[in-house]
Amino acid sequence: MLDKIILFFKISILKIISLFITNSEERKSFIEKNKDQIITNKTELCSQYKIISLGIHCLTRYALTLEHIKPTKDQGELSYPFDLAFHSSNAIIYFLKNKFNKYFENLQYDFQKGFWVNKDFTIEYNHDLDCNSEEKDKLVARYTARINNFSKLIEDKNTFIYFVITSPQNEKACNTIFKTLKKLRNNINFKLIVLDINKKLKRKKLFPCISIFSIHHPFIYEYNWWKEGYRDSIAGKEYFKLIGDFVKDEISKDFNVVIYEDKKCFQ
Numbered sequence: 001m002l003d004k005i006i007l008f009f010k011i012s013i014l015k016i017i018s019l020f021i022t023n024s025e026e027r028k029s030f031i032e033k034n035k036d037q038i039i040t041n042k043t044e045l046c047s048q049y050k051i052i053s054l055g056i057h058c059l060t061r062y063a064l065t066l067e068h069i070k071p072t073k074d075q076g077e078l079s080y081p082f083d084l085a086f087h088s089s090n091a092i093i094y095f096l097k098n099k100f101n102k103y104f105e106n107l108q109y110d111f112q113k114g115f116w117v118n119k120d121f122t123i124e125y126n127h128d129l130d131c132n133s134e135e136k137d138k139l140v141a142r143y144t145a146r147i148n149n150f151s152k153l154i155e156d157k158n159t160f161i162y163f164v165i166t167s168p169q170n171e172k173a174c175n176t177i178f179k180t181l182k183k184l185r186n187n188i189n190f191k192l193i194v195l196d197i198n199k200k201l202k203r204k205k206l207f208p209c210i211s212i213f214s215i216h217h218p219f220i221y222e223y224n225w226w227k228e229g230y231r232d233s234i235a236g237k238e239y240f241k242l243i244g245d246f247v248k249d250e251i252s253k254d255f256n257v258v259i260y261e262d263k264k265c266f267q
Contacts, residue, residue, distance in 0.1 A: 046160040046189055049255050050153060051247070054092055054165040054177065055082040058127065059225055060195065064164065067244025071260045078149040088122035089169035096180045100147045104140050109133040154184050161185070162251060166195040167222065171205035178207055193250055195243060198222060213246040
């Protein structure tokens with residue numbers, strides 16, 4: 001409620017300031033330049049919602065499935081391109097803006113790491129170990145299906161989408177991703193949730209309508225989270241619960257939260 005009151009006053013202030021601009025074209029330009037700073041995305045009546053990971057790595061999907069708020073593959077959940085591969089913030093922004101055009105260009109097999117990569121965009125397919133150096137077509141077919149799943153959901157304006165991203169590069173990247181999603185969704189029925197697990201983002205530099213979880217992870221190094229002894233530690237489990245509770249609270253503002261009871265949490 002407080003957020004809505006603050007937003008109302010910010011919009012009112014913008015309108016009042018614009019009244020002092022006598023030239024209509026200048027007034028229009030002023031409002032256009034500032035609207036992203038204060039105007040949230042619109043919500044229309046939806047009967048269902050989906051939670052979609054935007055990466056940058058698989059912690060996002062893992063935590064949400066572990067906490068039973070995102071269904072598993074066995075429960076019928078489809079896979080999407082950012083679920084189980086590392087994508088840099090620049091890669092996410094570029095391929096969202098360009099609708100995954102040229103996504104499969106410049107793929108290389110990294111024999112040292114043992115999986116496919118795209119060094120131009122800093123993408124690592126570290127979960128696709130079953131695609132060896134001779135099986136590029138297998139990887140392409142898999143991610144083509146995931147991209148198609150993502151594109152179909154983006155076009156479904158009757159489903160509210162909670163996009164969740166972990167550790168984006170900086171505030172500018174967050175805001176650019178939001179503006180890109182806003183365009184893709186025609187400014188309706190979505191929310192961007194940022195998991196700032198390194199606690200490096202400044203709230204005041206983010207658009208007010210972006211929701212941010214800002215509690216530092218308990219691991220020695222961020223990318224240790226998936227190792228045994230880390231993700232299944234008391235601290236790891238409690239941290240994933242904090243993430244799950246935060247996302248549940250965000251969803252509960254719009255919907256009754258669906259809980260998927262299943263011990264198979266990482267498909």
